[in-house]
Amino acid sequence: MDKITRQIRIEHWTQIMNECLNSGMNKTEWCRANGISDKQFFYWQRILRKEAFAALTSKELSVITDPADETSPRKISFAEISLPIKQEPVRNGFQPDIIIRKGSVSVEISNSVSAELLSRIGEIFHAE
Incomplete structure (x- = not known):
């Protein structure tokens, strides 16, 4: 399956998963009511969870800065910066008890x- 086909299917199944979650019904009941195979539903649920996990654990995030320019997302890297501990200076050598x-x-x-x-x-x- 090429990348475009996979992306289209992921978007399609994401919409299906959201409809199921918003219905308030049990997943199996919702699948039966909407004519969707349980096996196919849970297969795509697993795929979408893996995709979401990969996106969360990725060190680089894709960010689209301009909605009109969705074809070229920019990669942004994050680095942890530690701040020094703020300490109040002792004034005139006075140390309160x-x-x-x-x-x-x-x-x-x-x-x-x-x-x-x-x-x-x-x-x-x-x-x-």
């Missing part, structure tokens, strides 16, 4: 904070 966040507000506190200041911070967060 605790960070309290509420909404968009963030308060960094050290263990040397006074009880009075800690109480006021608690009141502010409680007031919101």
Whole structure:
């Protein structure tokens, strides 16, 4: 079977498979109701699944950039790019012992904070 004939049959059976799926019927019942051989249906289902799997696992993807130019799809290769891990810089050598966040507000506190200041911070967060 040449490529054009195969492509036409694949398109034809893809349409048949979609009609079957959209009907909501059991595949065998749908085949009987539409005069299609079960064996032929499941044969083409297997072929279409293999085609879909091959397309998913392919490293190159065919992309048609202009619908009018469907005869010459372009090949596009993808490469994985790793991004550096974003770390917040330590400011003025201060390393907080605790960070309290509420909404968009963030308060960094050290263990040397006074009880009075800690109480006021608690009141502010409680007031919101």
